[in-house]
Amino acid sequence: MSNDAIPQQPYFLRALYEWCVDSGYTPYITVKVEGGAKVPAAYVKDGQIVLNIGPAAVRNLQMDNDWLSFSARFGGVAQVIEVPVANVLAIYARETGDGMAFSQQATKPGALEAVADEEEPPPSAPEGGPARPKGKPSLRVVK
Template identity: 55%
Template sequence: MSEISTKPYLLRAIYEWCTDNGFTPYISVKVNAAVQVPMEFVRKGEIVLNIAFTATSGLTMDNDAVKFKARFGGVSREIYVPVANVQAIFASENGQGMVFDQVEVDDEPLPQPNIEPAKPALGLASVSIREADALADAEKNQLQEKNQKKSEKPSLKIIK
């Protein structure tokens, strides 16, 4: 019988510690074909996700994957992250958490979405992957202008 990794248990423990202390838990994820996340928010093959109770619906963290629903740009999305793809979990308020050793994750090419021209829905437009980076940057700038009180991005501190 193969031994179960400690990683999913540590993820759940840090998540619980964050919520018990009123912190906002985030996970850093290495994106590949096994991960189901909004590709327009992926940067350099990684994405950081807020997994707080208030930001997710139906969050489950089992031994195989982290699964939940979340809203991105007002649109509900199903999120699926295999535990092997989680690089870190941390509290956004103070950066405390845990960074995991880099385990070899299949580096299959990222899935190329089948994007066909469509009518924009809810202010969203259909764009190609090449245009997605430019669009995401423009949307980010608009959000920053609307939200002057927006706090700084979360960062990790590695304490040795």
């Protein structure tokens, strides 16, 4: 067996995305903007951006072991987003905050959310269901 371990992050990313969508939640990712990341610069704050990658907000979402890419509209303008998977700091459900952080900086205060123009509003939580979190997402750090 080789000493080069296959990174777990892209597998966790795809699994948590699928869990969010199957559960009716909106998957958000926090991204470190460097190393070839192509994102709308107007929404970057402190070198990070939070992106809604839910099916209502993006088109042609591709997640392989190295890159995450999709197209979305920001302020009415279509853009192609490309992010190295290694730059994804966290993925979480907007409605509950449940998810996973891949680095300590994933929940840096003041990160600006860049929400693509959605075609339809996200599903609301059922009555008595989970409320949208007020603070940071409840994420677990994976090393």
